[in-house]
Amino acid sequence: MTTSATHLRPVEKLVRFGFHGSRRIAERIIETAGYDPAHGFELAEYELIDPFRLLRDGEIDVMIVKFDIAEPDLEVSPVLAFDPRAAILSAHHPLALRTNLSIEELADYPSFHRPGSMPVEVWDRVVPRTTPGGRQIRRVHHVDSIPEMLGVVVSSDAVHISLASLADLVPNSVRVIPIHDLPPAPVRLAWRRNMDAQHVRNFLATVAPVPS
DSSP states (O other): OOOOGGGOBOOSSOEEEEESSOSHHHHHHHHHTTBOTTSSEEEEEOOTTSTTHHHHTTSOSEEEEESOOOOTTEEEOOOOEEEOEEEEEETTSTTTTOSOBOHHHHTTSOEEOOOTTOOHHHHHHHSOSBOTTSOBOOEEEOOSSHHHHHHHHHTSSOOEEEEGGGGGTOOTTEEEEEBTTSOOEEEEEEEETTOOOHHHHHHHHHOOOOOO
């Protein structure tokens, strides 16, 4: 449950807030900190092909990151939320009528390569190289964006081993099915170590874990 709208306060100055995929987690983090995401926040979507560019170029002040990152020029918050794992596949896929899936059976189908400059160690958490049972995940398809990924999914038997939050974005031709044997992705915020914007640091000092 998020903070009541009547108790949300405006931020001191504009905070430019980066997210990827669904805006919902970003809005919940902002609301849990006691702020109104519709006033004083500019939400900007970044692409996984170059995930940290907007932050490093100073075009955004803070961004959502998932899984663990180890970028020496960036600081990260404690874990604020979790995004459950899910498979993204066509509504006509052989697995489309299932209510949950195992990573072991998803290894039967082609998946996706790491996009652009996404850190290798992060993508290995998103799309594991092998299953716990030792089966290889076949990274076959190269895409740079969510629309490109969805285009491959709806036209083939490919599966994207991903996150449940993408359910906010997919069309009716796509299914988002929970993966029951992969742990959820920890969600944090990241910002530049040398950032000197005091109003952004004041906002970060109020951020707390999102109630589940």
